[in-house]
Amino acid sequence: MERAEDPVTYPVPWPYPIEYDQTERLDADVLVIGGGDAGCFAAMSAADRGARVILLEKAATIASGASGSGSDHWESAATNPCSRVTPEELVDAMIRSHDGYNNGISHYIECREGWDRLLDVEANGGKIRDTKDEFAGAPFRDEATKLLFAYDYHNRFTLRIWGETFKRGLLRACRRRRVRIIDRTMAAGLLTEGGRIGAPVVGAVGVNGRTGKFVVVRAKATVLCTSRPTRIWLFVPGAPGISEFRPPQCTGDGHAAGWRAGVAFTMLEKAIKAEWSGSRSFPPYGTGNNHNSWYACSMVDARGREIPWYDRDGRELKTVEERYRPAPGQTLFLKGGGEPDFPIYEFQGPDTPPTDELLQRGYTLPFYADLTRMPEHERRVIWGMMIGNEGKTKIPILQRYTEAGFDPARHLLQSYGDGWKSGAFLPQERQFFGLPGGMMNDWHLMTNLEGLFAAGDILFASNCDGHACATGHYAGRHAAGYARHRGDEQVDEAQVAALRARLYAPLGNDRGVSWQELNLAIARVMQHHCGEFKTDELLTNGLEVLRDLETRDAARLVARNPHDLIRSIEVCNILTSAEIVLYSSLARKASSRELHFTRLDHPDVDPPAWRKFVTVQQTPDGVKNDATPLDYYGNLTENYERENCDYLDRRTSR
Amino acid sequence: MTKPVHAIPDPAVFTPVSIDEQLCIGCNLCLLVCQADLFLPNPIKGGAPIVMYGGECWYEGSCVDYCPVPGAITLNGQLFNRVRWKEADDGGAGRSEP
Ligand SMILES: Cc1cc2nc3c(=O)[nH]c(=O)nc-3n(C[C@H](O)[C@H](O)[C@H](O)COP(=O)(O)OP(=O)(O)OC[C@H]3O[C@@H](n4cnc5c(N)ncnc54)[C@H](O)[C@@H]3O)c2cc1C
Numbered sequence: 001m002e003r004a005e006d007p008v009t010y011p012v013p014w015p016y017p018i019e020y021d022q023t024e025r026l027d028a029d030v031l032v033i034g035g036g037d038a039g040c041f042a043a044m045s046a047a048d049r050g051a052r053v054i055l056l057e058k059a060a061t062i063a064s065g066a067s068g069s070g071s072d073h074w075e076s077a078a079t080n081p082c083s084r085v086t087p088e089e090l091v092d093a094m095i096r097s098h099d100g101y102n103n104g105i106s107h108y109i110e111c112r113e114g115w116d117r118l119l120d121v122e123a124n125g126g127k128i129r130d131t132k133d134e135f136a137g138a139p140f141r142d143e144a145t146k147l148l149f150a151y152d153y154h155n156r157f158t159l160r161i162w163g164e165t166f167k168r169g170l171l172r173a174c175r176r177r178r179v180r181i182i183d184r185t186m187a188a189g190l191l192t193e194g195g196r197i198g199a200p201v202v203g204a205v206g207v208n209g210r211t212g213k214f215v216v217v218r219a220k221a222t223v224l225c226t227s228r229p230t231r232i233w234l235f236v237p238g239a240p241g242i243s244e245f246r247p248p249q250c251t252g253d254g255h256a257a258g259w260r261a262g263v264a265f266t267m268l269e270k271a272i273k274a275e276w277s278g279s280r281s282f283p284p285y286g287t288g289n290n291h292n293s294w295y296a297c298s299m300v301d302a303r304g305r306e307i308p309w310y311d312r313d314g315r316e317l318k319t320v321e322e323r324y325r326p327a328p329g330q331t332l333f334l335k336g337g338g339e340p341d342f343p344i345y346e347f348q349g350p351d352t353p354p355t356d357e358l359l360q361r362g363y364t365l366p367f368y369a370d371l372t373r374m375p376e377h378e379r380r381v382i383w384g385m386m387i388g389n390e391g392k393t394k395i396p397i398l399q400r401y402t403e404a405g406f407d408p409a410r411h412l413l414q415s416y417g418d419g420w421k422s423g424a425f426l427p428q429e430r431q432f433f434g435l436p437g438g439m440m441n442d443w444h445l446m447t448n449l450e451g452l453f454a455a456g457d458i459l460f461a462s463n464c465d466g467h468a469c470a471t472g473h474y475a476g477r478h479a480a481g482y483a484r485h486r487g488d489e490q491v492d493e494a495q496v497a498a499l500r501a502r503l504y505a506p507l508g509n510d511r512g513v514s515w516q517e518l519n520l521a522i523a524r525v526m527q528h529h530c531g532e533f534k535t536d537e538l539l540t541n542g543l544e545v546l547r548d549l550e551t552r553d554a555a556r557l558v559a560r561n562p563h564d565l566i567r568s569i570e571v572c573n574i575l576t577s578a579e580i581v582l583y584s585s586l587a588r589k590a591s592s593r594e595l596h597f598t599r600l601d602h603p604d605v606d607p608p609a610w611r612k613f614v615t616v617q618q619t620p621d622g623v624k625n626d627a628t629p630l631d632y633y634g635n636l637t638e639n640y641e642r643e644n645c646d647y648l649d650r651r652t653s654r
Numbered sequence: 655m656t657k658p659v660h661a662i663p664d665p666a667v668f669t670p671v672s673i674d675e676q677l678c679i680g681c682n683l684c685l686l687v688c689q690a691d692l693f694l695p696n697p698i699k700g701g702a703p704i705v706m707y708g709g710e711c712w713y714e715g716s717c718v719d720y721c722p723v724p725g726a727i728t729l730n731g732q733l734f735n736r737v738r739w740k741e742a743d744d745g746g747a748g749r750s751e752p
């Protein structure tokens with residue numbers, strides 16, 4: 001057979017048919033946008049309730065999303081048979097540990113339904129138990145159920161899981177339910193009744209990234225599952241794919257489309273000093289550390305002196321086993337993805353001291369993770385199970401390091417930064433990490449726009465797989481319920497035409513600006529105007545410069561094929577997301593520790609009058625700010641049970 | 655649209671994956687799963703996919719994971735992110751990933 005032998009160094013004729021001038025029209029009861037964890041579960045649950053479902057996915061559903069290549073722990077499954085905490089106790093700890101700036105509704109759903117979703121994952125071929133008895137007798141294993149636990153071995157609400165097996169199963173489950181999956185198609189705008197800002201949502205438009213075909217979906221209900229934006233402050237020219245921790249195709253497309261349609265956002269003023277980016281940090285989970293997947297690995301300094309662990313009371317922990325137990329008198333501790341940045345005493349877990357303290361005490365750099373000092377089952381579960389199933393570890397870390405001779409029973413792995421971060425950033429290099437802001441939601445996970453639901457990491461204060469799967473399922477079933485009572489609203493053709501004209505404009509430019517150049521410019525503007533310190537003038541100037549980029553330079557974007565076109569539309573969405581961040585920052589006239597938000601012109605930190613969710617949204621009359629109390633969700637158990645009678649009935653009968 | 659449409663490879667960017675042209679069977683599974691859609695199918699049927707947009711790689715390795723032929727596709731590390739380890743007992747010379 002004839003083969004291409006040489007690396008390609010010449011222009012390649014576009015291999016897919018070019019369909020810029022075609023429009024495909026589709027109809028659904030429920031349209032799901034984004035086929036990660038949340039989107040797959042939204043599609044499944046809506047289809048289970050009889051809805052005709054379309055799923056639009058920009059990449060390929062089989063391996064897309066933050067957990068497309070795996071995940072190693074499932075948090076807050078408070079109703080699993082071994083858990084010693086109730087959903088109420090756990091969500092209370094999560095809310096108070098974040099000083100109230102947390103999504104009570106979505107995290108209650110996570111705590112209450114996460115275990116149900118894990119059983120769904122298992123029913124679809126995902127591995128959630130140690131069925132091969134590889135860890136029989138280990139202190140983190142329950143012998144009866146074969147479940148493995150992480151972090152707090154006493155309370156057992158976070159599970160170690162084989163997340164590498166999950167995503168294909170979810171795809172199969174969607175297919176079995178006849179969800180119409182449209183891969184490689186980017187949702188690029190929401191359609192509203194009469195094309196009006198703030199009106200009910202009636203569908204969305206999309207662009208195929210291989211053919212350029214335009215897709216118009218009319219839907220009675222729409223569920224946005226496109227996760228959080230990236231590349232607002234961080235951009236590595238030449239290596240956009242590793243500019244951030246999250247997948248490169250999560251560019252805030254849902255945020256931008258929602259903003260233009262009038263969705264209300266909150267907490268987007270919260271951005272932490274960056275912890276992960278390819279240009280400044282080493283591969284996640286691939287360097288010496290003792291957090292997350294590596295919890296609670298022993299660390300040593302350059303001379304081989306072991307770094308001590310302490311509990312919340314400063315009591316030194318003499319055994320490895322104690323690192324996984326609450327302190328005497330403590331009910332539970334929080335670790336992992338939802339781990340608070342400023343732990344409160346009540347839920348503060350075991351840890352090693354910060355690096356600067358260790359240096360003062362005479363420990364010498366560099367530090368190393370020392371798996372050789374860990375008990376054999378802990379060593380194997382960290383290196384082999386966690387590193388192997390965690391996202392971005394099976395091939396880049398476990399396989400590559402093993403091939404190069406790394407042996408966890410012999411070698412010390414060097415550390416390059418604090419904690420699990422393995423990187424060093426400048427204060428103006430910000431990032432959405434941990435529990436950032438996002439869309440506001442009600443008890444149906446509906447946004448302020450009728451017919452538009454949201455799930456997973458697009459919600460404010462969201463994070464983690466269990467949360468994404470649980471809120472996806474929840475939003476999908478409420479969307480299906482909503483769709484049943486909705487009339488057959490038509491899409492507004494003028495809005496469709498305007499969207500098409502804007503989206504395809506970069507194809508008409510022969511010369512101008514590349515999407516990478518524009519992304520770098522946005523990141524620079526944000527570092528300068530919305531970095532470590534904020535003032536009204538800085539933020540207003542930032543908005544002015546962004547608007548200039550938008551009107552003068554985004555109009556000069558050049559796309560030579562459908563792939564470039566998608567990248568260009570993405571950067572316009574990053575620009576819009578950056579604008580939402582600036583509006584959100586302008587709206588909060590006070591500093592806040594929990595929100596990592598320092599206002600030089602409003603230096604008071606968390607004054608009582610500003611302890612609230614500040615919301616921003618577009619209206620026909622311009623941008624509007626509002627405020628909602630931190631506990632707007634009311635009594636969690638009562639409200640949940642009132643809104644989910646159907647689900648609870650089905651659950652008891654299954 | 656009548657203009658001919660092309661993709662132009664940029665040799666200055668990262669080379670996240672290497673494909674062994676002898677081992678590759680041209681099944682295009684890597685191209686099917688890649689989140690970044692950075693491969694293009696080879697214009698010659700059965701030929702190895704073309705790594706067209708290398709800089710867009712997320713380095714999660716799905717392409718390697720799904721490849722049916724061991725060794726046909728390799729995930730390369732980033733040169734500037736090479737990680738080091740050393741023997742625990744003698745504290746001796748370090749080694750790093752490939
Ligand atoms: C490396 C890594 C490891 C992690 N490990 C863990 C772990 O062990 N445990 C844990 O609990 N959490 C973990 N997390 C976090 C967890 O993966 C996320 O919180 C969760 O997957 C979010 O789910 P989601 O569905 O909201 O978003 P995603 O899974 O990211 O899905 C978003 C989807 O939307 C698609 N999309 C984006 N824009 C568009 C558009 N315009 N049109 C159509 N589709 C679009 C994307 O392609 C993607 O498939 C990890 C995250 C990363 C990055």
Ligand code: SF4
Binds near residue numbers: 670689692711713715
């Ligand atoms: S590692 Fe991931 S992003 Fe990179 S080429 Fe392979 S599948 Fe694509």
